[in-house]
Amino acid sequence: MGDLVIKAEGISKKYCRTIKHTMLYGATDLSKSFLGINQNTNHLRNGEFWAVDNLSFELKRGECLGVIGPNGSGKSTLLKMINGIFMPDRGKIEINGRVGALIEIGAGFHPMLTGRENVYVNGSILGLSKKEIDRKFDDILDFAEIGEFIDAPVKHYSSGMHVRLGFAIAAQMEPDVMLIDEVLAVGDIGFRDKCFNAMARILKNAAVIFVSHAMPLVARISSRVCVMNHGNAVYQGRDVPKGIHNYYSNFEVATGIIAGNGRAVIHNIDFESKGEKGIEQLNYLDDLTVHLDLTVDPEVKYPSVAIGFISQELQTVALCYSLFDKIRIHNAGEHMNLALKLPEVCLSPGAYMLLVHITDERRVEVFAEHYAVKKLKIIGDFVTSAPVQLAGNWYINKTMLHKTGDL
DSSP states (O other): OTTEEEEEEEEEEEEESSHHHHHHHHHHHHHHHHHTOOOOOSSOOTTEEEEEEEEEEEEETTOEEEEEOSTTSSHHHHHHHHTTSSOOSEEEEEEOSOEEEEOSTTTTOOTTSBHHHHHHHHHHHTTOOHHHHHHHHHHHHHHHTOGGGGGSBGGGOOHHHHHHHHHHHHHHTOOSEEEEOGGGGGSOHHHHHHHHHHHHHHTTTSEEEEEOSOHHHHHHHOSEEEEEETTEEEEEESOHHHHHHHHHTTOOOOOOEEESOSSEEEEEEEEEETTEESOOEEETTOOEEEEEEEEEOTTOSSOEEEEEEEOTTSOEEEEEETTTTTOOOOOOSSOEEEEEEESSOOBOSEEEEEEEEEEOTTSOSEEEEEEEEEEEEEEOSOOOSSSBOOOOOOEETTEEOOOOSOO
């Protein structure tokens, strides 16, 4: 296989939807296997479905495959087949080297044993000798950051401590293949950074398969991406931002969350571009005007208004405050029609939602807060992992470069 570490060809895995069918088919399959009768695994029996269906990929040392998709799309089943927990019903998997896996919180840990004892048990399961574990133990303990709890039974560990210890063991075993599921989501920011630094070190001599719903993390470390849905790979490739964009297309985020003490009321919100109102999409770098029709309590003489955009990760990616722009909005106690013009909107192509905050000048009392109340789609001929794509002028030796074409 050379530098090729994993080769999966047409792998498929099927499950039953009910316990009744699981037990029935399990007994039937065991009997046929015992009698040496060939089994036809290419078709689905009543009550079965393909959790993973006809998936193929190759992975070399130094590559990280980000596996993403909605819940129930087959991501964890794929990892368990690669780890040897499940055998594929169709296809084959070739692995060149040792596999390290962190695919379930506390997997391989005995709750009654101490952390120290579990290091030796889990390390042995992962293929480390006692001498190797002895030599690496201090590094494992230092990485896990659990201190004196190393001699406490792991049944008393938090989920974060389980992950710390599990990843510390897996990271020290120097695997040829590293499998990581969503378990890193329970770690704090400092520990996640440490894990990604460890993964960068592991990637020098290994291949990593990383399953996550956190797209910024996938974009950070993945060199390739596989988007799964209903057991099928709907996108595979090295264009990670394009894969992430495909992943987002599977979801429809609910809009219309309204809060605040009611001293301000937003009656209508509208988008305008190039003289056209009521738009729902905008070209990258086009101007945008946001119109607000609102009423504010007459006792509030100078309200402060903030308008911003939320990404599909539900993160605020851009804000414009009237206060920061040194704009003082005078309230006469009547209907107000505010307009905010945003020149050359540089949000990356994708789907966004509007947020509006109306507060007092000190930004202490919230009169109205409309979160994800209106959708706006940004159109462009490119995809990027960053929510904002800055448009800049590029120079070499003070000579401005000429554009080859519009984005």
